Amino acid sequence: MSAALTIRNAIDMLQVSDRKHLQDLIDALKLRESVLKTEQIEMTTTDRRVLFDEICAKVDLLITSEFINSTKTCAGNTQTSERQIIQKVRDVLDSMGLSYKEAGSQQSKDFRDIGDIGLNIEIKKTDSETVYFNDTCPTKDIFYLVFVTGKQFKRKPSRPAMCLYLNGLDFTKDSPWLAEYIAWIEDGKNRFARGENKKALPGIMEVYPRPTFKANISGFIKDKIAKT
Numbered sequence: 001m002s003a004a005l006t007i008r009n010a011i012d013m014l015q016v017s018d019r020k021h022l023q024d025l026i027d028a029l030k031l032r033e034s035v036l037k038t039e040q041i042e043m044t045t046t047d048r049r050v051l052f053d054e055i056c057a058k059v060d061l062l063i064t065s066e067f068i069n070s071t072k073t074c075a076g077n078t079q080t081s082e083r084q085i086i087q088k089v090r091d092v093l094d095s096m097g098l099s100y101k102e103a104g105s106q107q108s109k110d111f112r113d114i115g116d117i118g119l120n121i122e123i124k125k126t127d128s129e130t131v132y133f134n135d136t137c138p139t140k141d142i143f144y145l146v147f148v149t150g151k152q153f154k155r156k157p158s159r160p161a162m163c164l165y166l167n168g169l170d171f172t173k174d175s176p177w178l179a180e181y182i183a184w185i186e187d188g189k190n191r192f193a194r195g196e197n198k199k200a201l202p203g204i205m206e207v208y209p210r211p212t213f214k215a216n217i218s219g220f221i222k223d224k225i226a227k228t
């Protein structure tokens with residue numbers, strides 16, 4: 001018997017006096033369902049954070065400063081050095097016996113659904129203090145491993161190689177204007193780059209606005225140096 005039919009029969013069996021309370025009962029059930037859902041979301045958020053922390057501890061243990069520095073980009077081999085790092089992180093996940101899905105190199109999450117709990121990790125690498133997110137604005141659903149190569153400076157203390165462990169919100173939380181910027185870019189796409197408006201534009205030229213999200217991580221680097 002289908003669930004709907006079972007419920008139908010159960011309602012039919014209720015006394016007429018009970019039926020007056022049916023709406024209350026349904027409201028109570030709905031409330032219970034939404035409470036359970038919220039609890040579920042909070043639980044998975046905590047689980048993901050705990051697993052991410054475990055992965056970070058392993059990365060700290062298994063990925064050395066020498067290795068991070070060896071990925072310093074020369075002659076624009078950005079892709080190659082990031083691939084080397086991704087391979088190292090893959091080794092770490094494998095050593096922990098974790099399941100995961102991998103995305104194509106142009107997608108925003110290098111490792112998805114880690115440990116079957118929807119943990120997503122994106123690998124970033126920089127030789128400077130800027131991290132590029134390109135088209136993807138960081139969100140709380142993406143955790144970041146940011147590998148920063150070391151650098152000597154003439155006039156300030158040198159920067160050691162390090163890996164920063166961050167959630168998407170760590171990047172965006174102090175920039176509430178991002179929502180307005182995203183809406184503005186979307187409006188630009190609608191006006192010039194897609195749909196009926198695009199079709200109506202004369203000439204052979206085409207355009208596509210790119211948001212090019214990036215972050216200055218010097219504060220995170222400073223914090224990490226202070227903690228070690």
Ligand SMILES: [Ca+2]
Nearest residue numbers: 110122123124
């Ligand atoms: Ca990446």
